[in-house]
Amino acid sequence: MAAGVRAPASGVLFCLGALLVGWVAAGLEAAVVGEVHENVTLHCGNISGPRGLVTWYRNDSEPVFLVSSNSSLPPAEPRFSLVNTSSLHIGALSLQDAGNYTCQEVLSQTRWFPVWLQVASGPYQVEVHISTSGTLPNGTLYAAKGSEVNFNCSSSSWPPPVVEWWFQAPDSSIEPFGNNLTVSCFTLLLMSQNLQGNYTCLAKNVLSGRHRQVTTELLVYSPPPSAPQCWAEMSPGLLMLQLTCRWDGGYPDPDFLWTEEPGGVVMGTSKLGVEMLNQSQLLDGKKFRCVGSHIVGPESGASCVVQIGSPSLLSEPMKTCFVGGNVTLTCQVSGAYPPAKVLWLRNLTQPELVIQPSGHYLITQNGQSSTLTICNCSQDLDKGYYVCRAENPLGVREVDIWLSVEEPLNIGGIVGTIVSLLLLGLAIISGLMFYYSPVFCWKVGNTFRGQDMSDIMVLVDSEEEEVGEEDATEEEEAAANEREELPKEIHKHVHIHRVTALVNGNTDRMGRGLQALQDDSSEQQNDMVQEDRPV
Known part of the structure; x- marks a missing residue:
């Protein structure tokens, strides 16, 4: 009995396989897409009303029985079952389930309905690889300005996914990178600041329409183009010395390290590059080094040196001014770092009072050279000592300048006196010559008279x-x-x-x-x- 049943079934399957081949070639089969690990239902035609005996087959090299509405025929696997006595329900799909399926319905007549099942997988585990200069502690990638960066995106998917790249600059909207870029990898040869932002890799399964994306932030860093600059200055409102280091033009801001030289004793590190020195650290001629380090190099960093020094003064000890005239006192400061503050004071009448600029006193400063111009000199007010004081955190230096105020000289009287003295001296010399050398005088007389010596008798x-x-x-x-x-x-x-x-x-x-x-x-x-x- 069983043998009799198998024989007709084999013949039916053979005829069904030949018929399905013709249908598939004609493109009359229905298409259904399922995803791995998911469930799918294949419908046996688009028919409403009462259904006949339904049997489902898998068409590989030959038809394979799956499940039937005939309760006497058990399903080939527990994953296969009928829904509404006609539709095939497949649970826990795998990639091997993809293929052609046939539904045979026997009612008043026998009908066959082909179904093409496609199984999609993924995309899963989308991975983005960017060849950058490094990674920050929070996972953000960074690349050096002007460097070459490779981008690669991969995903486990079936069929292979379509990959798209999107880019969003800071404070801008997202946009496709390039013209419909669908390749999984590309290279940027020269990174610039406008290429800093978020890079998104989008992997899309064309069967299921499922997509996954991964966004990676990429920063473009650049070291400062020039050497660091450092200097010392008096801190405002404090009796301390402030060391300042600047290394501008880079992104992000560098770190600064201050050390004492020689020896390299670390004084402190900061992002601001500012270090305060107390009085115990202020020694004449002492050196301090600032080392700036940037995340993209150079590895050894860049440095500058500050050497502090107390001021020295140079000035003329004495100056003279005529009553009603003007005179300029000059004070030259050298060796002072940080630059010294220069003040002018009176040493006799008001030794502690600083001279302020006015119509009578004109004070100018060019670098470390200061001048005090006194207008309309007066003996009562202006004669005496003047003090030039230079001070910085390392010391105070003073120099005294004596100013004498005199009456204007009578030039006409001086010239007349000089001429009179010259004439008197000439007369004395002539008298001495006449007294001690008469022959000479006689020769001189001959010269004036134009006579010959041979015609003269001397008694x-x-x-x-x-x-x-x-x-x-x-x-x-x-x-x-x-x-x-x-x-x-x-x-x-x-x-x-x-x-x-x-x-x-x-x-x-x-x-x-x-x-x-x-x-x-x-x-x-x-x-x-x-x-x-x-x-």
Whole structure:
């Protein structure tokens, strides 16, 4: 009996398989999509009203019995059952359940209804991989500006999903990345600041319409383009020194570390780069180093050094101002860091009162050079010491400047006095020259008169008794004694006149002049002798 039943069933299945092949080729089958691990129901035609005997088959290489409304035929698996005595219900679908199914209905006649079941899986476990520079503690990715970044999206899905990428910049709406980009991976060659934002990978199953997406935030960081700058300054309202370090132009802000040099003793770290020093840390010439570090490099960071110093002063010790005039006192500060504050004070009348700019006092400062200009000088008000004071947290230095106020000088009287002294000196020199060098004077006279030296006779009167003159006198006295034979020696005081004549080399004229002089001298001697004789 059982054998008789199997034989007709085999023949029926063979005929059914041949018929279904024709239907599938003609595209008359219904399509149903189910998802893995889900349940699906396949309807046996779109017919209302009473139904006949329904049997479901799976069409692979040959038809396979699944379930029948005939209660004497048990289902092939517990997952298969009939709903409303006609529809096939499959529970816990798997990918292997996909394929062609046939519903056979026997009522007044036998009808076949083909169904194509497609099983979709996923997408599950959508994974996004971005080759970035690093990851922050909260999981946010970051890339360095100008770097190359690879994007890849993967998902377990059947059939393989369609992948789309979407991008949303800060404070902007989401938009597709590129023109209908459906590839799972791409590369950005040069990252820039406008590419910072949220990247979304969307994986979609075209069968089930189910989709999953993963959004990843990507930040674009850039180190500061230049070296850090650091300086020291007096803290406002406090007697402390403030060290400040700046390294601008990067994103995000760098971290700062202050150390004492030498030795590298850490003073503190901060995002602001500000460090306060107390009085015990303020030593002349001491150095402090600021090291700035950025998340994208450089690895060793960048640094700058501040060296503090007390001020030194340089100024002229004395200045002079004429009554009613102006004078400028200059004070030059050097070696002061942080820059010193320069004040001007009076040292005599009001030593503790700082001079304030006014119409009488003009104060200007150019860098570390300060000037005090006093207008319309007065002896009563302005004469005396002035103090230039320079102070910074490392010390105070002062220098005194003496200002003398004098009456204006009489220039005309000074010039007249100088000229008079010059003329007087010239007269004295000329008198000395005339007294000690008559020949020179004679030559000078010739120069002015234009005469020749050979035409001048110079008479020299000398009262000195020279040796040659004494001999001539003795010979004359001896001759006179022999002639007159006087009883005793006669003492005479003789004036001898020497005449020298140089007249163009004329010796005759010179002789005649000499002879005339001798005759005159002899006559004077005779007169004197006779006067001395006794009576």
